[in-house]
Amino acid sequence: ICAYNAIIYGYCKSGMMNEACQLLEEMKVEGLAPTIVTFGSVIDGLAKVDQLDDAHGLFEEAKSNGIKFNVVVYGSLIDGFGKAGRIDKAYQIMEELIDEGLRANSSIWNCLLDALVKVEEINEALICFQWMKDEKYSPNAITYSILIRALCRIRKFRKAFAFWQEMRKQGLDPDAITYNTMISGLAKAGNIAAANQLFEELKLEGIVLDCAACNALVQGLSNANRALDAFMVFEETLLKGQNLY
RNA sequence: CAACGUACAGGC
Numbered sequence: 127i128c129a130y131n132a133i134i135y136g137y138c139k140s141g142m143m144n145e146a147c148q149l150l151e152e153m154k155v156e157g158l159a160p161t162i163v164t165f166g167s168v169i170d171g172l173a174k175v176d177q178l179d180d181a182h183g184l185f186e187e188a189k190s191n192g193i194k195f196n197v198v199v200y201g202s203l204i205d206g207f208g209k210a211g212r213i214d215k216a217y218q219i220m221e222e223l224i225d226e227g228l229r230a231n232s233s234i235w236n237c238l239l240d241a242l243v244k245v246e247e248i249n250e251a252l253i254c255f256q257w258m259k260d261e262k263y264s265p266n267a268i269t270y271s272i273l274i275r276a277l278c279r280i281r282k283f284r285k286a287f288a289f290w291q292e293m294r295k296q297g298l299d300p301d302a303i304t305y306n307t308m309i310s311g312l313a314k315a316g317n318i319a320a321a322n323q324l325f326e327e328l329k330l331e332g333i334v335l336d337c338a339a340c341n342a343l344v345q346g347l348s349n350a351n352r353a354l355d356a357f358m359v360f361e362e363t364l365l366k367g368q369n370l371y
Numbered sequence: 372c373a374a375c376g377u378a379c380a381g382g383c
Contacts, residue, residue, distance in 0.1 A: 131372095135373085162373095163373070166372095166374085167373075170373075170374065173374090197374085198372095199373085199374080201373090201374040201375075202373085202374050203374090204374085204375090206374095208375095232375090233374060233375050234374085234375085235375090236374095236375045236376070238375095239375090239376095240375065240376070266375095267376080268375060268376045269375090269376085270376090271376040271377070272375085272376055275377075302377085303377045304376085304377080305377085306378060307376070307377045307378095309378090310377065310378060311377085337378080337379090338377060338378040338379080339377085339378075340378090341379055342377080342378050342379090343378095344378095345378075345379080
């Protein structure tokens, strides 16, 4: 069983779902009972290649065979439906999760928030975020990244910065991805001045920005017809011995 | 043990 699980896990991670499903069938034929890990891998794999209905079907089928899934498997489905823009299904799975007496966690909420942002329901996402906090779940760096990106998209920079500060106030250190989200969010929305300023501020704080952050800024400057400035950032990055692609 | 967020490239 462990051997099967390991191979199936590998197939699923690389998106080779035909092979994975075939092995799952083979297990049944051999009289081996797939475990929650087996089903979890396959469901996650199917959801990632947009075979959502198959994923959900397998989920229901396993459940009716007495398998009790954990939050992670629910998370795979919520994430999958959310990415496909099927919010209603995502909510439905969320409700099922609660009905089963399972407790959601921050990751589940993040999946849901990201889903709402993807269909441009930013206000709904903000309400959801408030709700999440009311229910005493702690947002993490990922939660804030999702919201900051969303707010930059709709050009609510002030609010994006407010979240940025709220995050630090809670002792949550923004990670490399949060920085990049903020910088590229500002740059893409054409707010080069703010992006540049943040970039400089972070440098002063001794924070090392990675190549994605530089890319983001270079791109923003280029779009604003400031090729010269873009080039300067580029050179400066090179001088620091950073790896650029 | 497993689910979630950032930049860039390509094809029509």
